[in-house]
Amino acid sequence: MAYWLFKSEPDVWGWDHQTAKGAQGEEWDGVRNYQARNNMRAMKLGDKGFFYHSRTGLEIVGIVEVCAEAHPDSTTDDNRWDCVDIKAVRPFAKPVSLETIKADPRLSEMVLVNNSRLSVQPVSEDEWRVICDLGQTEI
Numbered sequence: 001m002a003y004w005l006f007k008s009e010p011d012v013w014g015w016d017h018q019t020a021k022g023a024q025g026e027e028w029d030g031v032r033n034y035q036a037r038n039n040m041r042a043m044k045l046g047d048k049g050f051f052y053h054s055r056t057g058l059e060i061v062g063i064v065e066v067c068a069e070a071h072p073d074s075t076t077d078d079n080r081w082d083c084v085d086i087k088a089v090r091p092f093a094k095p096v097s098l099e100t101i102k103a104d105p106r107l108s109e110m111v112l113v114n115n116s117r118l119s120v121q122p123v124s125e126d127e128w129r130v131i132c133d134l135g136q137t138e139i
Contacts, residue, residue, distance in 0.1 A: 003123040004039065004049035005112060006064060006086065015051055015061045018088045025067040025087030028120070029075045036120035040084045041070045049086065050123060050131065052112070059095040060131060064088055092135035106130050 006028060008014065018026065031037055047066040053059055068085035098116075101107050107130060111121040123131075132138070 002043065002047045003125060003128040004043065004047060005052055005121050005123050006049050007052045007054040007119045009055045010053040010057050014053060015088070015091065018051060018064065018086070021087065023087055025085045027074060027083050027085050029073045029083045031073070031083060031119055032081065033119060036118055037082055039120045039122060041082055043069060043084050045069060048089070051088070058098040060092060060135060061095045062088060062091040063137065090137060092137050094134070094136045096131050096134045100134060101131070104130065
């Protein structure tokens with residue numbers, strides 16, 4: 001299993017929107033960055049991800065799961081763009097802020113710390129464990 005981080009502005013698509021989609025999940029569409037798209041193309045069913053509120057909040061608020069592998073993004077006719085579907089798994093008991101992440105030396109190599117603009121990014125297994133612990137949620 002691989003681990004990922006999905007960034008979204010909470011006023012556009014937040015945790016509450018994601019959880020409202022239930023078990024069928026929702027397309028993670030509208031991504032127009034090649035690196036982020038390639039990350040989604042690498043995802044497999046069952047991969048887990050952090051749901052991160054960007055712009056406002058700046059915190060990881062929950063865990064999602066890939067429920068459909070890469071397929072054409074329905075928001076465009078341009079065949080260069082793919083997306084995956086994700087579903088909410090569980091919220092964090094305690095959201096983990098970007099400030100907390102940046103302050104933790106165990107997370108100094110995390111993509112979120114070093115390339116904060118990338119909307120879909122990989123997370124190492126060690127980073128996953130540290131953040132789940134900080135968020136007081138089971139792995």
